[in-house]
Amino acid sequence: MTDLLSRRSASSTQRVSRWTPSSAVGTSAGAVLIVALAALPYLINLATIYAMIDLFVLLILASTWNLLAGFGGMVSVGQQAYIGLGAYSLVTLADLLGVNVFLAIPIAAIVSALVAIPVSYLAFRLVGGYFAVGTWVIAEVFRLVTIQIPQVGGGAGVSISAMSGFPRDLRIAVGYWVALVCVVVVVGSCVLLVRSRFGLALTALRDDPTAAATSGVNVDASKRLVYLISAAGAGVAGTLIAISTLRVQPSGVYDVQWSAFMIFMVVIGGVGTLEGPIIGAVIFWLLKQALAEYGSAYLIGLGILGVLFVLFARRGIWGLVSRRGRVDLFPVGYRLRLPDQTRRKQ
Template sequence: MSVVPTSPMIERGTATSRIAAIAVAIVIALLAIAPQFLSAGAVDRMTALFIYVILAAMWNALAGFGGLVSVGQQVFFGLGAYFAIRLADAGLNPFLALFASGIIVGAVSWPLSLFMLRLKNGEFAIGMWVIAALTHLLVNLDRLVQGETGTSLISLNVYDASIRRVTIYWLALASMTALLAALFGLLRGSTGAAIRAIRDNEDAAASVGVRVTGTKRLLFVLAAFGIGIAGALWLATSITFQPKTYFNVQWTAYMIFMVLVGGIGTFEGAILGALVFFLIETWFGGAGVWYLIGLGATAVLFSLFLPRGLWGTIEERFGLRLLPVGYRVKLPANVADGGMIPSQQATTYQEKA
């Protein structure tokens, strides 16, 4: 097909997105020096925020981009913490153990994907929950964990409390940045287009040459790795490990909440959703059961009135894309052979039938 018009161009970013990229770099730099100015409590809270962002981004990549809705992602969160405990107990430096644990979680998710990815939709979602519950029981059998009594990442205690706090903060910030960058690179590349194609129609994706299973596996393993790191970091901030806290389905519920509120299937949405969740928790977290009712009510209201979430709605209304992963064709003004409605070129993405 050599008669290709040289005139249409493919745009990946916009002027706004280039500014956004610089803004992101500045924000990360500011966050890196922030512990100098923050109280100990604030540093801990910010560490939690970074972990929430990782969780939301990973669940969004899996469900929002890949169509793999799972309600069992807490399995990787719990395993991330568990393997860190195990590795530290075996004598590995506790900080190193956090990342080694993430890698082991990724490695474990590979064989798991061999049979889980055969399941579709609801079966996959519930199947993952079953896996999480099973894994929880298995971890309870480990004598080191002592059932629900739990154990601690004792070896972290050799570090001075303030050094420990700041180190974990930086590790969480670095992990978040690296994981978001990796995810953005993946979703923006041609594999990302394949991932979205699989989400929209698996058969059609296969019929135009997309390697469906391999692509899904890559995404599944990446999400497991990221959530494993998040679980290990959470362990580092709280020191204690009780299986039921880590293998609790609430973690996946939080992920779903953040992604639904922020905007499923948009890269910015997951980050925004994590921020919203973090603020709600900071302000109302002490309100006990009413806090949980409020979270539930918020999720219901969003799915009823803003099904595309905060960012999805902003993107639709204002055409704003800060971290775009898609492709836009820029046609020269004189294109007349483009077919039916050349004026459509300006409207595009935000349209709905």
């Protein structure tokens, strides 16, 4: 009897949908938010605008580190290698080679991804904790190599003159819009990536690499591609840091503290989801704004918070939100319209 019913329903086409009510609301809200953010420089003071660029950098870092660690299972402590590479690529392209500074951003992202190819063959020889330490060492090598290059200021760093054509207020506003475009492109790409065919492989890989392989997913190739994509993302973050601070120093851009921030944001937000890193970045940014005056005590506070989340809320804030069942703010899933549900609607 049940067999007969299910056979009949099978003949109806188009039974799988990608959208859910929550993802329709979430994606529309996201679109409205982007428009509102674009208008922001006309509405609020420049100091806040400046702080917003910092938020966008954090959003990019959290989202791309999450792709790497949350989906790819590769806990890297060395993504600052690509933050630095992105920042220095921008300086080189814009100031030394005279490339348009806005065009230099995507080129710097591509440079980061290209450099990540040979690095991946080195780093992927290690797994788990060894991979983490190995990536940190690689980032240190990047820093040490940069110090040896006098054309970009060696250990002292270099100032950027490509943005000096703008008056100060406009420069900050332009920096803001550029950062907004970058964050929309990077986070949007993460959403499209997870929604795509490759995202299906990536999500399977996140949950069980062995079963993913026996289901036909090329695990190694998928991991490598994720590594390249997140290197490009970190490179974009580096270019934004360079454009907004107007100065690039090896000790700043190659600081392992970036990795600590990325881990913190993704862990408290919710690892392995698209929504988690966004929430984590916003929370981290708010804490940074509110507690910055307490100096190192604020870092201790962040550390304690991170430990509490790891112990008691391993799936982060987004995990608490969706603990009664998966909630997607982006249309990345697949849902089957069951026969009884369709009937109820008619």
